[in-house]
Amino acid sequence: MADRGRLARRTGRTLPAGLALLLCAAGCATPGGGRTTFHDPNMDFSLARSVAVLPFANLTTTAKAEERVRDVFMTMLQATGALYVLPPGEVARGVSRTSLPNPAAPTAEEVVRLARNLDVDVVITGSVLEYGEVRSASATANVVSVSAQMLEGQTGRVVWSSSATRGGIDAGKRIFGGGGEPMNVVTVKAVKDLLDRLFE
Amino acid sequence: MAATRQAVLLAALLVAGGAGGSTLVRAQDPVPIAVLPFEALSETVAPVTAIRGALVGRLAARGVPLLGEEALETFMRRHRVRYIGGLALETGRAFRSETGAGAVLVTSVDLYAEKDPPRLALTSRLISTGDRARILWMDSARMAGNEAPGFLGLGRIDDQKALRDRVIDRLADSLARHLSRGEGRPADAPARTRPPRRFLPRTSSRSPGIQSAGNGPVRIAVLPFSDDSTTRHAGEILFLQVLRSLVEAGSAEVLEPGVVREVLLKARLVQEQGPSIPQADLLRALLEVDVVLFGEVSEYIEAGAGTAEPEIEFLVRGIDTARRQAIWSSVSHGRGDDGVFFFDWGRVETAHELASELARGLIDRFLSSAKKPS
Numbered sequence A: 001m002a003d004r005g006r007l008a009r010r011t012g013r014t015l016p017a018g019l020a021l022l023l024c025a026a027g028c029a030t031p032g033g034g035r036t037t038f039h040d041p042n043m044d045f046s047l048a049r050s051v052a053v054l055p056f057a058n059l060t061t062t063a064k065a066e067e068r069v070r071d072v073f074m075t076m077l078q079a080t081g082a083l084y085v086l087p088p089g090e091v092a093r094g095v096s097r098t099s100l101p102n103p104a105a106p107t108a109e110e111v112v113r114l115a116r117n118l119d120v121d122v123v124i125t126g127s128v129l130e131y132g133e134v135r136s137a138s139a140t141a142n143v144v145s146v147s148a149q150m151l152e153g154q155t156g157r158v159v160w161s162s163s164a165t166r167g168g169i170d171a172g173k174r175i176f177g178g179g180g181e182p183m184n185v186v187t188v189k190a191v192k193d194l195l196d197r198l199f200e
Numbered sequence B: 001m002a003a004t005r006q007a008v009l010l011a012a013l014l015v016a017g018g019a020g021g022s023t024l025v026r027a028q029d030p031v032p033i034a035v036l037p038f039e040a041l042s043e044t045v046a047p048v049t050a051i052r053g054a055l056v057g058r059l060a061a062r063g064v065p066l067l068g069e070e071a072l073e074t075f076m077r078r079h080r081v082r083y084i085g086g087l088a089l090e091t092g093r094a095f096r097s098e099t100g101a102g103a104v105l106v107t108s109v110d111l112y113a114e115k116d117p118p119r120l121a122l123t124s125r126l127i128s129t130g131d132r133a134r135i136l137w138m139d140s141a142r143m144a145g146n147e148a149p150g151f152l153g154l155g156r157i158d159d160q161k162a163l164r165d166r167v168i169d170r171l172a173d174s175l176a177r178h179l180s181r182g183e184g185r186p187a188d189a190p191a192r193t194r195p196p197r198r199f200l201p202r203t204s205s206r207s208p209g210i211q212s213a214g215n216g217p218v219r220i221a222v223l224p225f226s227d228d229s230t231t232r233h234a235g236e237i238l239f240l241q242v243l244r245s246l247v248e249a250g251s252a253e254v255l256e257p258g259v260v261r262e263v264l265l266k267a268r269l270v271q272e273q274g275p276s277i278p279q280a281d282l283l284r285a286l287l288e289v290d291v292v293l294f295g296e297v298s299e300y301i302e303a304g305a306g307t308a309e310p311e312i313e314f315l316v317r318g319i320d321t322a323r324r325q326a327i328w329s330s331v332s333h334g335r336g337d338d339g340v341f342f343f344d345w346g347r348v349e350t351a352h353e354l355a356s357e358l359a360r361g362l363i364d365r366f367l368s369s370a371k372k373p374s
Helices: A002-028 A065-080 A088-097 A108-118 A171-176 A183-199 B002-017 B048-061 B069-079 B089-099 B160-181 B234-249 B257-266 B277-287 B351-367
Strands: A037-039 A050-053 A122-136 A139-152 A158-167 B033-035 B103-113 B119-128 B135-144 B203-206 B219-222 B291-301 B311-320 B325-335
Touching: A050 A065, A050 A088, A050 A108, A065 A122, A065 A139, A065 A183, A065 B203, A065 B291, A065 B311, A065 B325, A088 A108, A088 B277, A108 A122, A108 A139, A122 A158, A139 A171, A139 A183, A158 A183, A183 B325, B033 B048, B033 B069, B048 B103, B048 B119, B048 B160, B069 B089, B089 B257, B103 B135, B103 B234, B103 B351, B119 B160, B119 B234, B135 B160, B135 B234, B135 B351, B203 B351, B219 B234, B219 B257, B219 B277, B234 B291, B234 B311, B234 B351, B257 B277, B291 B325, B291 B351, B311 B351, B325 B351
Parallel strands: A050 A122, B033 B103, B219 B291
Antiparallel strands: A037 A158, A122 A139, A139 A158, B103 B119, B119 B135, B203 B325, B291 B311, B311 B325
16 A cells, blocks of 8 residues: 555656656657758749759768669659659769769759750769668667758759668667568668658 | 581581671571680689680580681681670671671670689570671570579579589570571570569669661660679679660660670770760661660679678660650669569579560560561
8 A cells, every 4th residue: 555655646746747858858859840841932843844863972981872772762663653863874874974073962043954955854962971880789770861862953052951860779679689670671662761752 | 416517507507697798608508606705794703714625515416517727727827806795897798708607696704703612604595607796696594503402402502613513504405406496586486574573673764666777677786885883894794684684585686796886996985874866876877777776784783691682773774766866765673582482482593594684674665666667
């Protein structure tokens, strides 16, 4: 009986404290602070029929990471059936003909010239921010972080921008260990997240 | 008796598959096959001459008529033939007119390991000579010493020579079977099984139909694969497996890589990320192809002593030259232990076998979209 009273007193103290902490945390959050996607409200995305995916920038230490992510991105984008994705050789020809100094980060004028040259409605650029294995104590896992932007071919302005991260070590892996998923699977998931955000 | 029948069938087959119209051989004559020196694509140094000698011996024992070594050497010296990975059109014509060879056997040693465990993989294809270099047959044979250890490891093979004999026997049997059967698949042949789900491309996109230039089957040219992996010749090995799967499927006309290479060199078509649309136009004009396939290997890890599972990742794209559009894009990825849960059941021992299965899965899915509109 005495035990039950002690338990009730303890619960009565911890529950309000927990609620107060939760309210504080919610108060610290800013509106839109967790968002990672920008959609231009003035852009009609259904009008975009063809796209040129430019070579991605590689900000990681893994060689060719940008090519791998771009390959998966192009294949999955084409698989949606929403847009016609130009073959990479054709994009390379356009890049060469328009003499883009840095195809991974073109200026608005360069985007307009390239889109006209390749006869595409939009151009997509991207960056691979993280690609490889992460370790924490005995746990290892693959992680991919990628961002992409869509630029309108007529004006060169950004109409969509988003980023996605997949993989890494969560609490479960930290406690129980494990090797995580293969790089290809993590990459496919990250790209799927990006495309979901594009078409949402 | 069987050898005579094989020689006659071979002659008929080569006449049918070779030059349209003018031919230098009559169907009753035994038409010899020229066995080119083997191409070494393995990471380790392989005794290619000894392996070739063994295959030549096995083919001769099965009654396959072969071009003499001296005649072959003289021809290769006279024409300065250095490329042994395929047959260029000019070389094919010269082979037919000067040596009388009705076909050329092109073989590569894709995998070779002496021990821990011994492994060997060969890929071979038979190409008709004359005015039209056409792939008549293509197959691979491979084996790893530990692939079927059986009870208490009694089935394990530790001797490379014993393993080599088995692999060469498989390849020679396959060719001899094809020659004695004639062209095409026999009516009573069992239906091809669909590749398991784990070997299908992880991501793929395709167009609903492919337009053909003529009335025949869809003509496909496979361009050399670029290689970003750390394994030497991984691009060539995967290229050959994709080619083999296409040839085996039989529903498309696959251009001989030697002919494609000749055109690429003459037209100076070099594009790291695959052909552009104007380049695809040029290939259509020069080779009359409906589809151009090209790819890139990003990972190719061969299982070895102490290392983990074999692992492969590659990408294949296709351009429809008539519509001037990208029609196919896929990313394939596989590991030797994918989908293996109990007692290594279904485990793939070598990257070469994994490449073969992934290529089969890829072509199965690709060809389902490449049916000609009726």
